[in-house]
Amino acid sequence: MTMPLIIPIFIMHRGCPHRCTFCDQQKAAGPYPDDVSETFFRQTVLSHLQHIKKKPDQVQIAFYGGNFTGMPRQDQTRLLKYAQPFLEAGGVSALRISTRPDCLDKERLDFLKEYGVQIVEIGAQSLVDDVLRRAERGHTAGNVDAAVQLLKANGFEVGVHLMAGMPGDSPEGFARSVARTIAMQPHTVRIHPTLVFTGTPLERDHRNGSYEPLTLDEAVLLCKSALLKFTAAGIPVIRIGLQTTPEMEKRGTVIAGPYHPAFRFLVEASIFFDRAASLLSRGDFQEKAVVFSVCPKEQSAFRGLKNENVRKLQNRFGLSGIRVVPDPAQPAGTLHVHCDI
Template sequence: MSKSHYIIPVFVPDLGCPHQCVFCNQKMITGQVSCPTQEEVQLTITDYLGTIPRETGIFKEVAFYGGSFTSVDPLLQKELLTPAYKALKSGAIEGIRVSTRPDSISEETLALLASYGVSIVELGVQSMDDEVLCRSGRGHTSRDVLRAAALIKSWGIDLGFQMMIGLPGDTEEKDIFTASELISMKPDLVRIYPCLVLKNTRLADLHKNGDYIPLNLEQAVVCCKRLLLMFENAGINVIRIGLQPSEQINLQGDVLAGPYHPAFRELVETAAARDQVELLLKKAGVKSAKLIEIAVPEQDISITRGHKGSNIEYFSRNHGVTDFVTVTAPELPRGTLKLISVDGREYGFTVSRKELSC
């Protein structure tokens, strides 16, 4: 989210979740076990609001994360939503979102959510391949996703999807299929998570017994890059790639195996920017050079140079580049790079992320 968009997170453990997915340990992901009380939700909202700048153009949103919100008892849903709804009605916040399972959506649940001002529902889809869903212990099918998505949109509520790559039985082809299916349902936003092996999960047992091999970091980055480009080309906002680091979610904590990196999205966008520069050089007919000069939107300087300078190292190693110069170009839209010059010869080619093959 941008600095004009502030999330007030409320973590609700999987009290109502009817299934235990092989990869899931909500205690580790959310960092808590017990469900917050109405008073605690109110205190969380009040505390966060006290830290958010009081400026015009600031969008503040309460987000109920973790578990499956609409699977819990409707009375508890109302209790949890009440403080957020009061804040919405008073103008203290501008939005409310919840996350839930596709098979926990009905006309009744959506009527409840709409009556409390919920503006976004995110569905934990994970995959649109039924074999992958079955082997992952999801307890729902792709049909449930199609039905739930249609219902949410029929209520005028914004639709979000969460998908996961590298699940048991998954392949990159199945991930591409899942992304294509999600795109066809025209969501407003998407999150992409690589599957990690966490302590005290069924997946940890499978991994220990040699029955599950997670993706390595490079495989996950390459796959997520393809998915990111697919969603961006369809005009769908990818709001997160990779789990957020926490006291539990790190290689020194509860992550046993899998493609974890604290800056995972930056790695993905670094890979995309590298492809853009390669395409710029190809357009210029350049295979090797000493100096390349590239105009870059200010927000994309870091990913163009690469996470910890990885793209600079790449072009030095593969193209002999000794001076990789990036020039801030505020006139360029995000995701667009322009080749200024190569070894003193001027060009003017531009490449947007939309031009990359996904």
């Protein structure tokens, strides 16, 4: 099955017990209304549905950008009711929400199920208690474990969000978060590097020198390692890097941190670079021209941004040339290299 088309509705910090130090949904998601009206909801969903070019297997409506199950019950009911006509008409197949791990219990799950919510994404961010404390998350790694198990036991599809480069985190700490997430066996994962949004407590910490964000290279390295581990564990990583919005692209919105509009592409290109380098280091290709066969849909990730991988490989291994040949017989995620005769 292909990835579902997800129609996001941002609820803008609704239900959040407080602000986590790094978070500003207005900056990350853009100018959404503080309260989602039925008219706004309908228009947003219809405009997404009208612009679908090739119908995916599944269309889902997602309530993101806040703590859904932390909202008063009447607000949850109101929003979920807006979605019911789309579910009944069949244009939308399921609802998903994102929420905090400490705002779930059996009663809340029964309520969500009644309204067609099938997927719950947990904002974990880290599975290291000291890191969670420093970001003022207000929950523990144990809460995440418990939430994931409860959701799975009640038949929900579960997603877990992780962040690289959180205040007080380290590469080892992030690796522990990845390992603990794999042990929980969620259905999907999202990862994004921590960015410093203007106006957040994290901006203050950055300006007073108590928080230094990851560089872009460090963020790519950490997320690459996480992607490889999740993939090996059979857990799809459905997003790497925050969704780029016009708001984020505005000057002064992200004041520091490894922001890149094609962050996932950088991570995947880095994986291909490593694979190609490993193949080249096993043979004698010095001063020779080589041909790489790649799966056609991975050709651009192999080349890297502006052909950077090809240039770097050529320089590092002293090659006289590299030809990249898209080969439908080459399995995805693999490469073959031989001399160009």
